[in-house]
Amino acid sequence: MEIIELRFPGDRPIARRAHVGVVGSGDLEVLLSPAGETTVTIRTSVDGFGPTWQATLARFFARHPVAARVEINDAGATPGVVSLRLAQALEGDAGMTSAATLLNRRSFVEMNARERARALLDAGSFRELLGPFEHVESPWLAPQGIVPQSDDGVVVARGAIDGVPAVVLAIEGAFQGGSTGEVSGAKIAGSLERALADAEAGRPIRPVLVFETGGVRLQEANLGLAAMAEIHAALVALRRHVPVVGVIAGLVGCFGGMSITAGLASRLIMTRQGRLGLNGPEVIEQNAGIAELDSRDQALIWSLTGGEVRTVTGLADTLVADDADALAAAVRAAFANGAPGPASSARIDFWRARLARLPEPATGAALASLWSGDRT
Amino acid sequence: MSDSVSLRGRRWFEALAGDAPLLPGGPASVLAADVPLGGEAVRAIAVVPDPHNRFPRARSGEIGLDEGWAIAARVREAAAVPGRPVLAIVDVPSQAYGRTEELLGLYLACAAAVDAYASARLDGHPVVALVVGNALSGAFLAHGYQANRVLALDDPGVSIHAMGKAAAARVTRRSVADLERLGETILPLAYDVRSFARLGLLHELISGVDADAPTAADVARVRERLAAAIADARRGPPDLAGRLASEDARRNRAASIRVREQLAREWN
Numbered sequence: 001m002e003i004i005e006l007r008f009p010g011d012r013p014i015a016r017r018a019h020v021g022v023v024g025s026g027d028l029e030v031l032l033s034p035a036g037e038t039t040v041t042i043r044t045s046v047d048g049f050g051p052t053w054q055a056t057l058a059r060f061f062a063r064h065p066v067a068a069r070v071e072i073n074d075a076g077a078t079p080g081v082v083s084l085r086l087a088q089a090l091e092g093d094a095g096m097t098s099a100a101t102l103l104n105r106r107s108f109v110e111m112n113a114r115e116r117a118r119a120l121l122d123a124g125s126f127r128e129l130l131g132p133f134e135h136v137e138s139p140w141l142a143p144q145g146i147v148p149q150s151d152d153g154v155v156v157a158r159g160a161i162d163g164v165p166a167v168v169l170a171i172e173g174a175f176q177g178g179s180t181g182e183v184s185g186a187k188i189a190g191s192l193e194r195a196l197a198d199a200e201a202g203r204p205i206r207p208v209l210v211f212e213t214g215g216v217r218l219q220e221a222n223l224g225l226a227a228m229a230e231i232h233a234a235l236v237a238l239r240r241h242v243p244v245v246g247v248i249a250g251l252v253g254c255f256g257g258m259s260i261t262a263g264l265a266s267r268l269i270m271t272r273q274g275r276l277g278l279n280g281p282e283v284i285e286q287n288a289g290i291a292e293l294d295s296r297d298q299a300l301i302w303s304l305t306g307g308e309v310r311t312v313t314g315l316a317d318t319l320v321a322d323d324a325d326a327l328a329a330a331v332r333a334a335f336a337n338g339a340p341g342p343a344s345s346a347r348i349d350f351w352r353a354r355l356a357r358l359p360e361p362a363t364g365a366a367l368a369s370l371w372s373g374d375r376t
Numbered sequence: 377m378s379d380s381v382s383l384r385g386r387r388w389f390e391a392l393a394g395d396a397p398l399l400p401g402g403p404a405s406v407l408a409a410d411v412p413l414g415g416e417a418v419r420a421i422a423v424v425p426d427p428h429n430r431f432p433r434a435r436s437g438e439i440g441l442d443e444g445w446a447i448a449a450r451v452r453e454a455a456a457v458p459g460r461p462v463l464a465i466v467d468v469p470s471q472a473y474g475r476t477e478e479l480l481g482l483y484l485a486c487a488a489a490v491d492a493y494a495s496a497r498l499d500g501h502p503v504v505a506l507v508v509g510n511a512l513s514g515a516f517l518a519h520g521y522q523a524n525r526v527l528a529l530d531d532p533g534v535s536i537h538a539m540g541k542a543a544a545a546r547v548t549r550r551s552v553a554d555l556e557r558l559g560e561t562i563l564p565l566a567y568d569v570r571s572f573a574r575l576g577l578l579h580e581l582i583s584g585v586d587a588d589a590p591t592a593a594d595v596a597r598v599r600e601r602l603a604a605a606i607a608d609a610r611r612g613p614p615d616l617a618g619r620l621a622s623e624d625a626r627r628n629r630a631a632s633i634r635v636r637e638q639l640a641r642e643w644n
Contacts, residue, residue, distance in 0.1 A: 129642040134637065138630050140562060156639070182564070186635035192637070194643045216513075218548050221538035222564040223629065225513070226577050226619070230523040233616045236494035257517050261486025278483040278514055279473050286546045287473040288433060304479045315481050345487040346495075348449050355441055355480060362476040 002047040006054060008061040010038040014068045018089040019132040019362040022112060023149040028074040028082060030089045031132055031150055035069040043147045044074040053078060060086050101245035108324045109250045109273050111263045113155040113172035116210050116249075119324040120168050120331050121159030129156040130187060138181045145200050149175045152183040156191050159205045162332055165198070167191055170210035173252035179217030180258060185227020192234035192244075199241035206335050207238060209265065210247045214280055215256010235264045239343065243267060245334045247327060248274035248307065248316070255280040257280030263345050268316040269306030269327065274275040276316065277305040309364035313371045315344070381425045381436050384509040384533070385467030389422035390600075391595045392465065392534060396420075399450070405429055405437070406446040407532025410454075411463070414603030419454030421447060422465040423519055432476030439515040440472035447519055451492035454501070461502040461606045462493065466520040467509030470540055486518040493522035502609035504602060507569070508587055511536040513543075524609040525561070525579040527601060531587035534569040563628055577624025579605055579618070593641055 019034040038061055042053055056079040070086075077085070088239075108116060118126045130136050130149035141148040151177035157168045169188050171178045180188075188209070198205040216224035238244055246265035248254045250273030254262050259278050261269060270276065281295035294300065303309060310316040320330045342350070354374065359366035389407050396409040405426040410417040425437040439447075454460050472482065475550025497503045505511075505520035516536065520526065528534050538544075545552045559566035563574060573581045582601055585594035596602035612618060619625060620633055 049640060105585040130635065130638055134638070137637060140564065143562060144558070158643070182629065182631050183635055186632040187639070190636040190639040194401075194639055216538045218539060218544055219562075220564050221544070222536065222566075222575060222577075223632070224564075225517070225521075225538040226575065226629075227632065229517055230616055230619070232490045232517065233494050233497075233522060236491055236632070237498055237615065240498070257514055259483035259488045260490055260514065260517055263481075263484040264491060276483065278471055279478060279488060283543070283547060284473045284475065284478070287470075287543055292433075292473070293475045293478075304475065309479075313481075315484060343491065344484060345491040347490060348445060348452065351481075351484065351488070352445050352449070355445065358476070359479070362479055364479065367479055 001142065001147055004044065004053055005048050006040040006042070006057055008038040008040070008058065010065040010067045011099030012049055012066045012307055014066050014090070019150070020088045021085045021242055022172055022174040023073045023075045023147055026076055026078070026081065027174065028072055028077040028085055029132070029149055030085045031071040031090045033069040033133065035067055038070065040070040040072065042072040043072060043142070044077050045147050046074070058081050058168055059154050064090060066090065066277055070089050071150070073149055075147060079125065083172065098198060106324045107322050108327045109322045111272065111324065112174065113153070113170035113210065113212070117155050117157035117170040120161070120208055120210070120328050121157060121166060122161060122163065125159035127158045138183050138220065140182065140223070144219055146219060147306055152181060152187070153178060154184040154187045161208070161293040161335060163214070164204050164206050164335070166206035166208065167195055168208045168210065171212045176217055178213030178252050179215065180213065180224045180286070181217040181220040182223035182227060185224055189227055189230040189234050192231065192238055196238045196241070199238060202293060205242055207242065207244045207249065209244065210249070211254035211258055211262055212252045213254060213256065213258045214252060215258050222264055224261060225257065228261070231261055232264060235261060238305040239264065243335060243340055245331055247331065248276055249273045249322065249327065253277070253305070266340050266343060267318070269318045269320055269330045269334065270310055270316045271320055271322045272307045273322055275302065275305040276305040276310055303364040309368065312368045382467050383511050385422045385437060385465055386424040387588070388467070388506070388508045388590070389420060389424070389465050391590050392599060393420055403429070403442045403446055405434065405443055406450065408450040413599055414606060416461070418461045418463050418606070419450065419476055420463045420465060421450050423447070423468055431474065431477065433473060433477060434472040437468060438470050438472040439468055439486060439489070439518050440474075441477055441480055441482055441485045443481070444489045448492040450486035451496055455492070455496040455499060459500060460495055461504065463602065464493070464503070464505040464520040464523060466505055466507045466511045466516065468512060468515035468519055469505040469510050470543070471518070471570055472514050472515040486514055490522055497522060497524055498614050500614060502606040504605045504609060506598070506602060507534055507536060510540070511532060512567070513539050514535070524612065524614065524616070525605040526577065526623065527580045527582060527605055528569050528573070529585060529587045530566065530569060530581045531585040533587055535567050536569060536572045537567055574624050575628050576622040577619050579608070
């Protein structure tokens with residue numbers, strides 16, 4: 001990781017802060033704040049490109065002589081992508097919010113975490129907590145030479161769902177695979193704890209988790225695992241008062257300790273693209289061999305852990321098309337249906353009876369037929 | 377990581393259970409007994425290797441489908457008796473890595489165990505975990521990490537971690553030596569239990585006992601510490617707030633605390 005500080009002349013102050021992009025492969029995160037002069041701090045995963053940054057940004061700020069504080073967290077973006085992201089950030093300043101972009105992009109899977117949270121909340125109610133400009137980022141990544149992201153990959157959004165106070169916790173899969181670190185995990189656990197305090201005090205709250213993660217972030221290992229246990233604890237406590245709804249849309253899916261979180265949710269909504277499992281396919285192949293599971297066999301992976309087989313077998317509740325409105329409607333319906341019966345994770349006799357016989361062969365199709373008709 | 381099968385879980389279960397009969401019903405990989413401790417019956421649960429396990433990927437003491445659901449059943453059974461403490465004896469190398477396990481919902485079996493432990497804790501049952509060997513990854517989440525009080529033996533063979541060393545090296549494409557070196561400077565990456573204790577997540581590190589072959593005095597001492605932890609859990613809240621309260625936590629989990637403080641300020 002390299003840190004580069006640059007300065008450019010510019011006298012057109014920007015009106016408001018702007019935040020675009022993600023610290024994901026080939027992309028970058030840009031934070032713009034009003035300032036008297038233009039200073040740029042770049043943290044990049046690729047060392048030795050100082051002159052390229054200097055040239056690219058000099059060209060950009062010659063064309064747009066704004067005065068702004070610019071923070072860039074980069075994961076190997078090309079100069080073209082850098083200019084594009086900066087232009088996007090300035091575009092927001094001109095009042096052209098990302099709503100214009102959203103209009104032609106209704107795929108929920110393609111949305112980033114912030115757009116997803118916004119799409120699930122009532123229009124105009126989105127309010128972010130611990131947002132990018134508060135800079136609560138992982139303290140453990142930079143010492144390992146890894147570029148952190150200003151929100152650590154979790155968006156905490158308050159707002160309303162059908163007029164009822166809500167909190168959406170959306171994981172950004174493009175940053176470090178959506179992994180749970182100390183900060184991203186504490187944002188989820190801490191929010192569930194606040195929601196629990198509301199519920200205990202009789203204040204209505206609708207909690208939604210939008211999963212997109214491989215599980216614990218191995219670069220923060222034990223603090224990620226500790227946060228996961230605290231997420232589980234808060235979720236089990238909260239679920240006694242109000243339904244907690246989980247959404248697994250794709251592309252990363254929901255794996256590792258976070259799949260246990262999904263297993264604790266009151267209701268689980270998936271798309272066909274979504275996948276849900278404890279061990280990711282690569283982890284199984286690496287630990288048990290390619291004969292156990294070929295992680296490159298995408299069709300096989302989806303047939304074992306995809307949204308379709310999960311809902312057909314009753315492991316997830318609702319299968320929804322990849323459309324932001326359809327997802328939002330499914331989340332609303334999950335709350336409107338009121339308190340669900342006993343959670344799946346508490347129906348021990350039911351699931352043990354199901355596991356008494358195993359599907360032959362171990363395929364999604366065989367399981368769907370074995371487990372059909374025994375729902376209660 | 378599960379190349380060698382560990383006997384510690386079974387050894388400590390048998391040592392602590394003494395004459396208390398093993399509860400019938402199996403599976404053979406999940407031992408349970410109601411053990412007299414501190415003047416009351418404590419439900420002790422251990423997951424142990426079973427070479428005949430019907431799931432080949434769960435024969436070395438891993439948490440598989442049958443283990444997750446069996447833990448859940450044993451905890452809920454005990455929680456039917458008001459106030460009965462639950463003791464998880466922890467020596468688990470990992471969750472089971474298998475295709476059949478994923479298809480049949482291993483994540484839900486683990487969630488069932490988590491749910492049972494957390495629910496017992498919320499209902500006022502002291503839940504105590506004693507780590508005598510490995511406490512790794514999803515296996516520890518399912519068996520032990522929901523305890524109000526986590527105790528561990530201070531022994532080089534005790535390791536609490538997000539992923540076993542060999543597996544973590546494979547997944548992160550680092551060498552085992554690199555991982556060990558990183559653990560010396562980045563505290564949450566360390567594999568030894570003394571470093572783990574500095575994160576403020578342990579209630580107590582028990583020193584001076586032979587983890588592999590405990591003497592009668594060792595067992596008596598551990599029983600006494602467990603009884604004290606159960607009494608301490610009864611005095612505290614039923615949540616996990618204690619894990620953020622210690623001096624170590626304030627130093628080494630500062631971000632976890634700061635995030636919660638900021639959320640509280642911005643919530644409404």
